[in-house]
Amino acid sequence: MEKTVYIVRDHGELLRRGLEEQGFDVTVGDGTPREEHLSRCRVLLPGGKVTVDSALLDKAPELRLIVKSGVGYDRIDVPECTRRGIYVANTPMTNYISVAEHALMLMLAVSKKVYPISLYLRHEYPDFWCRERYEGSELYGKVLGVVGLGNIGRRVAELARAFGMEIAGFDPYADPGRLPPYVKLESSLEDLLGKADIITLHVAGGDSTRHMIGAGELALMKPTAILINVARGSVVDEAALFAALRDGTIAGAGIDVFEEEPIRPHNPLMLLENVVATPHCAGNTQDARLRTQRDCLTNILDFYGGKAPRFALNSPERAQ
Numbered sequence: 001m002e003k004t005v006y007i008v009r010d011h012g013e014l015l016r017r018g019l020e021e022q023g024f025d026v027t028v029g030d031g032t033p034r035e036e037h038l039s040r041c042r043v044l045l046p047g048g049k050v051t052v053d054s055a056l057l058d059k060a061p062e063l064r065l066i067v068k069s070g071v072g073y074d075r076i077d078v079p080e081c082t083r084r085g086i087y088v089a090n091t092p093m094t095n096y097i098s099v100a101e102h103a104l105m106l107m108l109a110v111s112k113k114v115y116p117i118s119l120y121l122r123h124e125y126p127d128f129w130c131r132e133r134y135e136g137s138e139l140y141g142k143v144l145g146v147v148g149l150g151n152i153g154r155r156v157a158e159l160a161r162a163f164g165m166e167i168a169g170f171d172p173y174a175d176p177g178r179l180p181p182y183v184k185l186e187s188s189l190e191d192l193l194g195k196a197d198i199i200t201l202h203v204a205g206g207d208s209t210r211h212m213i214g215a216g217e218l219a220l221m222k223p224t225a226i227l228i229n230v231a232r233g234s235v236v237d238e239a240a241l242f243a244a245l246r247d248g249t250i251a252g253a254g255i256d257v258f259e260e261e262p263i264r265p266h267n268p269l270m271l272l273e274n275v276v277a278t279p280h281c282a283g284n285t286q287d288a289r290l291r292t293q294r295d296c297l298t299n300i301l302d303f304y305g306g307k308a309p310r311f312a313l314n315s316p317e318r319a320q
Helices: 013-021 054-058 078-083 096-111 114-123 151-162 189-195 215-220 238-247 286-304
Strands: 004-007 025-028 043-045 065-068 087-090 143-147 166-170 183-185 198-201 226-229 252-255 275-277
Touching: 004 013, 013 025, 013 286, 043 286, 054 078, 065 286, 078 087, 087 286, 096 114, 096 151, 096 198, 096 226, 096 252, 096 275, 096 286, 114 275, 143 151, 143 189, 151 166, 166 189, 189 215, 215 238, 238 252
Parallel strands: 004 025, 004 043, 043 065, 065 087, 143 166, 143 198, 166 183, 198 226, 226 252, 252 275
Antiparallel strands: none
């Protein structure tokens, strides 16, 4: 089988060198792949912004494997790939530690009011040393509500436990037998929202989770509550979140993902001092990048070795 790989964006030297050492013809591009590249490639690494739909697949008649770095694959039409005999694989174990740590960082930053305190200290000279102006709160003894108990959600729970937090969880697909004993499963999202001091979201994007946190859900939360989103921007209704933060319905938010990315220059959430925001970079660490390259390479070598990719998301009848 021809060993042609098209990588939409540079994943790193480890992956490229590993493929070339195994005799692969590797092309690294930038943005949506051109038809001249798609027409002959057997393996596609699409990156985060490329939509793999019927229109793209029509231009790639030789394609037999798609490897998506990271966990999310909502831009890939997996059923259509399966119908066409194309494997789809991801790398679910590469960045979950980085994302979980980022979620904890946002919890601490919002709870301790790091953003407004830092701004005040930098810009309010000479009256800058006003320690009483912003009073933070501890994580210790607070209830953390984890929505979605996959790899990332469970890791967040583990880290939060070390801070002395109580852990409540909601995930209709979770197997209670695989959860740590300190995670108390709630029967509904509404029950979780009403009791948690901090809510952290770790669910996939898509129609089933779109705006699962809207005005009604925010109204159920405590006025002292904090919302953390390092999952997908579509999970939260941003207009409703802005209103809740502005009006004091909830106390703060830590956000790494947005409904529109990159965000507009005048996104109203950026005007609020009770928001700590980062540009969809929770999984962007050197450690995660190395693991991503390793697992992308593993998926590809498994396939060319006659096996299903290690982290396959489907089982096409014909992928040869």
